[in-house]
Amino acid sequence: MRMVLLTALGVGGATVFGSLLGFAFKKISHKFSDIVLAFAAGVMLAAAVLGLIVPSLEYGDKWALPVTVIGIFCGALCLNFLDRLVPHLHRLSGVDQEEHPHQSNQLNKVLLFVMAIAIHNLPEGIAAGVGFGTGNTGEAMTIALGIALQNIPEGMVIIAPMLAAGMKPGRTFVIALFTGIVEVFGALLGYFAVSISSTILPFALAFAGGTMLYVISDEMIPETHAHGVERGATYSLLAGFCLMLAMSYYL
Numbered sequence: 001m002r003m004v005l006l007t008a009l010g011v012g013g014a015t016v017f018g019s020l021l022g023f024a025f026k027k028i029s030h031k032f033s034d035i036v037l038a039f040a041a042g043v044m045l046a047a048a049v050l051g052l053i054v055p056s057l058e059y060g061d062k063w064a065l066p067v068t069v070i071g072i073f074c075g076a077l078c079l080n081f082l083d084r085l086v087p088h089l090h091r092l093s094g095v096d097q098e099e100h101p102h103q104s105n106q107l108n109k110v111l112l113f114v115m116a117i118a119i120h121n122l123p124e125g126i127a128a129g130v131g132f133g134t135g136n137t138g139e140a141m142t143i144a145l146g147i148a149l150q151n152i153p154e155g156m157v158i159i160a161p162m163l164a165a166g167m168k169p170g171r172t173f174v175i176a177l178f179t180g181i182v183e184v185f186g187a188l189l190g191y192f193a194v195s196i197s198s199t200i201l202p203f204a205l206a207f208a209g210g211t212m213l214y215v216i217s218d219e220m221i222p223e224t225h226a227h228g229v230e231r232g233a234t235y236s237l238l239a240g241f242c243l244m245l246a247m248s249y250y251l
Contacts, residue, residue: 007144008187012180014148018155019176030227038233040150041220042240047146051139052209060202068206075210125186127208
């Protein structure tokens with residue numbers, strides 16, 4: 001339990017760490033952001049497949065394959081439903097502000113922004129917590145590391161839009177802290193859910209893997225391929241994937 005709590009704090013703290021970097025580097029180039037985010041996508045892809053989906057098949061019984069497939073689609077559909085409730089992250093990260101500099105109702109925009117971040121962070125936290133349900137600490141740490149790496153650039157890009165909306169730096173940091181706390185809550189929720197009933201472990205693993213695959217395909221890859229560095233982003237994703245593959249192999 002102690003390891004789970006420390007990992008949950010680390011995953012959530014990665015968003016806060018990224019936000020601190022966002023204060024230091026208020027203007028981050030698209031090229032740098034896309035390369036880093038693509039690397040994190042590769043790490044998350046490996047973590048989702050090797051740390052969640054493959055174990056889901058291994059821990060399942062004769063119905064392992066259909067349970068895993070259903071779990072993946074349920075996770076993806078869950079995030080798809082949540083995405084319909086709030087704007088996409090990349091639409092609120094400052095990208096669209098370049099095309100629409102005169103936006104009305106800044107307060108509502110910031111509130112939607114916080115909601116979008118929080119909703120996306122919750123299933124990521126759950127994925128980190130569910131990973132510990134397998135009893136394989138190495139796999140769980142791999143998943144958590146992949147999510148944490150993704151949270152750092154995400155934390156960096158959420159600062160500038162809030163400052164541009166006129167929010168004070170102190171309040172901006174508190175909001176960034178809130179988005180990280182949501183992820184800590186999700187990690188603990190995922191861990192206790194599979195601890196209470198091990199029978200749901202295969203489905204929970206696949207569900208968490210499906211949410212991660214959805215985030216990678218729907219948010220991260222399109223964002224990293226939208227600013228002219230597609231080739232670099234592709235190789236960065238492969239590098240992140242291979243790094244986690246090597247860690248999984250040797251650890």
